[in-house]
Amino acid sequence: MTEYNPLITETPAEHPFAQFVRILGKGKRGARSLTREEAREAMGMLLDEKVEDTQLGAFLMLLRHKEESPEELAGFTQALRERLQAPAIAVDLDWPTYAGKKRHLPWYLLAAKCLAGNGLRIFMHGGGAHTAGRLYTEQLLEALQIPLCRNWSAVGAALDDQHLAFMPLMDWAPQLQRMIDLRNTLGLRSPIHSLARILNPLGARCGLQSIFHPGYQAVHRDASGLLGDCTIVIKGDGGEIEINPDSASHLYGTRGGESWDEEWPALTAQRHVKPATLDPAQLKAVWRGDSEDSYGQLALLSTMALALRGLGEPREAAFEKARQYWDARGRSI
Incomplete structure (x- = not known):
């Protein structure tokens, strides 16, 4: 945790992942599901390990509480598939x-x-x-x-x-x-x-x-x-x-x-x-x-x-x- 320093006068920049936590957690009237593209971007950051542990936990539990939409699941899956290094293997x-x-x-x-x-x-x-x-x-x-x-x-x-x-x-x-x-x-x-x-x-x-x-x-x-x-x-x-x-x-x-x-x-x-x-x-x-x-x-x-x-x-x-x-x-x- 960053210690408070009264000599610092600049507002710290918001973490890029914070927007996705906010979308899911902004109260009963303000919260909404992620779009497919937002879900793809959010999961991409999770897979690339560009989030804080606190953000990961909050994101997962807010999703669990809200329940995932088809668009969110599709976006999450797309992000993973884009990062897989799997060869072409025939599967039924x-x-x-x-x-x-x-x-x-x-x-x-x-x-x-x-x-x-x-x-x-x-x-x-x-x-x-x-x-x-x-x-x-x-x-x-x-x-x-x-x-x-x-x-x-x-x-x-x-x-x-x-x-x-x-x-x-x-x-x-x-x-x-x-x-x-x-x-x-x-x-x-x-x-x-x-x-x-x-x-x-x-x-x-x-x-x-x-x-x-x-x-x-x-x-x-x-x-x-x-x-x-x-x-x-x-x-x-x-x-x-x-x-x-x-x-x-x-x-x-x-x-x-x-x-x-x-x-x-x-x-x-x-x-x-x-x-x-x-x-x-x-x-x-x-x-x-x-x-x-x-x-x-x-x-x-x-x-x-x-x-x-x-x-x-x-x-x-x-x-x-x-x-x-x-x-x-x-x-x-």
Whole structure:
């Protein structure tokens, strides 16, 4: 903190980032959302580390309180994409995985493995195990033989070899990871938790997004539409990209600048009983065919169908292809 000096008579210059804090925080009548260009400029300064820590905290919490607009999310994403040094890597599905699971096992991982085994190139990314009591993708990579990549070259090689790659957010957007890690300091999740889901850093043919809180799904779909991306947004189980077969699912989609909505009914008449504990060994047992799991198999099949729907398959054809892929999977893991 600068000490007060009575001999200094000149008014100190305002920090360039202060304007963005003021826009968001100028009271109930004076505050407003950022325009897309303002959001792009603000995020650019954050990524370039040209702000004070106090400004960062204030900005993130004001955004959290206000709730992000599609224009803000699009501007933030544009700023990141402008700064990425990623090579051109062909990807079919961008698969963000940031929430972790606490009620059910992460069946979406088997869905991704099965799709990759049938030739779809899937890029997964996540932000680490940030909340106690949850099971995260990063904790299961080795057990499920999903390649952990620490640079873009390794991602390209893994996609060519296994059609599936996982890269930590820390390795391609460390500034965003730092913002996510502020959760325990600020006491709340910041908008960066949801922003990470929309980034689609390699420009995949379709981005899958899971947004848990009601009302945010359409905002993310609209932001992706502004960016010209193909996207499906759902309220996935536990915040991950995984269809809950016990509940109806609403799909918020956009392709070619056109938005669409689709309702998928529940696949069961009665809800499954939540397992007492989450045993990751069950994932491998189901993959190998050594064990049956009604909930898990319905979840992974419908999640595979969701991904195929995002790539243009009609719903019924997507489910049929998902079943064919699952039946023909290799059993070794």
